[in-house]
Amino acid sequence: MAPRLARGRLAAAAFAALMLSAPFASGGVSQVRLKLPLKPRLPLRGNEKLLLAPFIIAADAEKARDKRLANVDLQAEFHRFLKKQVDKKTKLEVLEPPADLKLPTQNLTDLSRAAEFWRSVGTTTGAEIIVSGSLEFRVEDRSGYKTEEYISPINGQTYYRQVYVEQTGFLFDIVFLVFDGRSGEKILQDEFKDFRQTGGRRADELQGLFENLFSLENQILNLFVAREREADRYLFTD
């Protein structure tokens, strides 16, 4: 009699536990991809006259000795890239800078404060918005020894060995200064950085430069126009 009673209680308790736990059973989660808008960083109408002024090229003694960088005209390549992107993806009217336009200083802080200079550039060219700043492009030899897992075909055991891997790194750093062409005042300062690494010691520097630029394209254009970016979110399915 006693065991039967105990079995009955156990069954009742199990039933109750089942009924209570059912509503709280954990369920599934799925990941969804959203397209989110990015507002332009500059409050523009969209059809302003934009002047792409020269940028300060950040260079030090070590880089000046780097023969690989001597092959890259950073100023011209970046100007061409930026003009092409702005022409293609915005309705801004891009103005060419006067041939004799020279920056009053090679110091970024002083350049951002040179309101008088930028106002005169704006008056001369008719530009409503002027873009300048600084550019830095660095090619780094990232070759070195790396630890690699190795399974011996003889005894099947795992060993670790040092392997020499040749790699090149490309670092690109842009500081954008955007000025009001009428007042000469700075309206925006922003910095973008990108680092790419590729196999081989003699990777092409121009290809590396454009790898950097294309990866920054969305962020650069977002200064002037609205862009979209993809983002993942979790959605509960029950």
Add this chain to the structure above:
Amino acid sequence: MRINGFALALLLAASGCASYSTTEKAKSQIAFGSAVARKGLWREAAFRFEQAIGKEPGNARAHNNLAVALEATGEFARALEEYKKALALDPKDNYIRRNYARFAEFYTSFTRTTGKAASGS
């Protein structure tokens, strides 16, 4: 003694059934909402998640899903409110925490002020 045990079990079962039915209705709305969301029908999904919240206001999952749907339809201020509610209801859920963190990052950059407008523009 036996009657008492049986009555207790019956009571527990009845209370379980009552909450089960409410939760099940909310769960079915969430399931349907998430299915249509995956097809890109975010407004319908948001409606379903709102229905789920109406049936079960304390359901953190429904608030999270509504926040995602509002984000997808561009109602970012409301999405922020819903993420906060979801997190308040279930602060330890890693999925909700991750969603909220990612949204906060996006929303901060979205609402960031961008200097003065160019004169004359």
